[in-house]
Amino acid sequence: MKKLRADEWLCAHGICADRDEALRMIMEGRVRYNPDMLVRKASEMVAFEAALLVDTADTFASRGAQKLRPALERLLPDLSGLAAMDVGASTGGFTDVMLHDGAARVYAVDVGKGLLHAKLRNDPRVVCLEGVNARTLDRSIIPEPVDLVAMDVSFITTTKILPAADTVMKPGAWAFILVKPQFEADRADVPPGGVVTDEAVRAACVEKVKRFATERLAWKFLEVTPSEIKGPKGNQEYITVFRKG
Incomplete structure (x- = not known):
């Protein structure tokens, strides 16, 4: 089963335009494995077929x-x-x-x-x-x-x-x-x-x-x-x- 970095997964699935945008989404807590578990690092390895939960709503003014x-x-x-x-x-x-x-x-x-x-x-x-x-x-x-x-x-x-x-x-x-x-x-x-x-x-x-x-x-x-x-x-x-x- 092919695995990708979490930031690469977001780009490969067309959710983010580049890895910088993917990193921001991860750091803002908008990417999850399930409702109770965040993807915390861009370097975490994720199966290509995984179904991550992604909040694509407009970004708030800061990750805070x-x-x-x-x-x-x-x-x-x-x-x-x-x-x-x-x-x-x-x-x-x-x-x-x-x-x-x-x-x-x-x-x-x-x-x-x-x-x-x-x-x-x-x-x-x-x-x-x-x-x-x-x-x-x-x-x-x-x-x-x-x-x-x-x-x-x-x-x-x-x-x-x-x-x-x-x-x-x-x-x-x-x-x-x-x-x-x-x-x-x-x-x-x-x-x-x-x-x-x-x-x-x-x-x-x-x-x-x-x-x-x-x-x-x-x-x-x-x-x-x-x-x-x-x-x-x-x-x-x-x-x-x-x-x-």
């Missing part, structure tokens, strides 16, 4: 969208009429997902400038708040209480941002917080290269964020799930879900 999408679709699939906030928006993967699911408005917050994808920057439902330090968020920046917060930040612990986010959330608002152990762990626990492989360290990072949110902010913890898409260096990250009390 697939970190949020499974939890959001499971717990809060319909965002119709809701106001949302994307903290650490970058190119706008989370913003894109929330708009796709019906959000009426998304405040896209990032300390960087010029990062948000053009299609989102030009979308009237998006309020682009670039050059904004999320630690300073308040009602002067976000003029309405939001129903949903999605957070994906780097080079800072989320616990330094959660209190500010809390000030602009409605009672009962949802929070989907991406926990990145490489930025939550003590420096001594992050190996050279920045990839945290110690399961105990990862668990401690999740517990740190969970305890901060529940004890300091009185949020209700709902669940934690490993992200299907790993960080750029291969770090396992986690989506934690809360509701404001």
Whole structure:
């Protein structure tokens, strides 16, 4: 039985024009062996006759969208009429997902400038708040209480941002917080290269964020799930879900 690399399989079956496009689809979590099993690497060998499941829908603004999408679709699939906030928006993967699911408005917050994808920057439902330090968020920046917060930040612990986010959330608002152990762990626990492989360290990072949110902010913890898409260096990250009390 002839076998091909996964990226070659996508090209051979006419799904992708080239291997670069195939790689993007795989990295975005849009190719699966079955509903519960992702194709994770372009180099994985697949029988030519295999029936891979391929999501050919329009690509979101970034692969980061697939970190949020499974939890959001499971717990809060319909965002119709809701106001949302994307903290650490970058190119706008989370913003894109929330708009796709019906959000009426998304405040896209990032300390960087010029990062948000053009299609989102030009979308009237998006309020682009670039050059904004999320630690300073308040009602002067976000003029309405939001129903949903999605957070994906780097080079800072989320616990330094959660209190500010809390000030602009409605009672009962949802929070989907991406926990990145490489930025939550003590420096001594992050190996050279920045990839945290110690399961105990990862668990401690999740517990740190969970305890901060529940004890300091009185949020209700709902669940934690490993992200299907790993960080750029291969770090396992986690989506934690809360509701404001």
